[in-house]
Amino acid sequence: MSQDLAALPLVLDACAFATRMHGKQQRKYTGEPYVLHCLEVARTVADVGGTPTMIVAALLHDVIEDTEATIEDVRAAFGEDIAQGVAWLTDASRPEDGNRAIRKAIDRAHLARAPAEMKTVKLADVISNTRSIVEHGDGFARVYLREISSLLEVLTEGDPALLRLAQAEVERGTAKWLT
Structure with missing residues (x-):
C-alpha cells in the first residue's frame, strides 16, 4: 500500500500532463474530452495490478501521436522508463x-x-477503442476490427484477462459489423 501511495504524485503529474497536452481534444463519435480515454486505459491497467510505470504510460500513451508533446518532453517530465x-x-x-x-x-x-507490460497497456487501449468504435462507429469499424484482430496476435504476452476481454470485444464487434 505504501508503494502505491508513493507513486500517487507521479500518477497525478501524468494525469495533469495528459490533460494539458490533450487540451480540448474530443473523442471521435462521442465528443467526450479525449483525456477520459487515457484515464479509462489507466484504470483498466490498474485494475489488473499494473505497476506505476504501466499506469503512467497508459495515461500518456497517446501524447506523442496526438499532441505537440515529444518523447523528449515525456523523458524530461517522467524519466527514461516511462519514456521508453x-x-x-x-x-x-x-x-x-x-x-x-x-x-x-x-x-x-x-x-x-x-x-509484456506495455502489451498489457496496449490491450487496455484496444479494449477502450474497440468498445467505442463498435458502439458508436461507422464503416471504419470494419477496417479497424480486421486490423485489431491481427494486432491481438502479437499481444499474447500481455495480461491474459485483458487479452481475453479484447478478443471478446473484437468478436462482439465482428458480429455487429462484419456479418
Whole structure:
C-alpha cells in the first residue's frame, strides 16, 4: 500500500500532463474530452495490478501521436522508463512509409517486440477503442476490427484477462459489423 501511495504524485503529474497536452481534444463519435480515454486505459491497467510505470504510460500513451508533446518532453517530465514505455505505445510508422496496410504492419511489428507490460497497456487501449468504435462507429469499424484482430496476435504476452476481454470485444464487434 505504501508503494502505491508513493507513486500517487507521479500518477497525478501524468494525469495533469495528459490533460494539458490533450487540451480540448474530443473523442471521435462521442465528443467526450479525449483525456477520459487515457484515464479509462489507466484504470483498466490498474485494475489488473499494473505497476506505476504501466499506469503512467497508459495515461500518456497517446501524447506523442496526438499532441505537440515529444518523447523528449515525456523523458524530461517522467524519466527514461516511462519514456521508453510511451515509445513502445506510439506508432512507429510515418505517413511516408506507405499506405495504411503497410503502416499498420510496421506498427504491429513494433508492438510485437514490446515488453509484456506495455502489451498489457496496449490491450487496455484496444479494449477502450474497440468498445467505442463498435458502439458508436461507422464503416471504419470494419477496417479497424480486421486490423485489431491481427494486432491481438502479437499481444499474447500481455495480461491474459485483458487479452481475453479484447478478443471478446473484437468478436462482439465482428458480429455487429462484419456479418
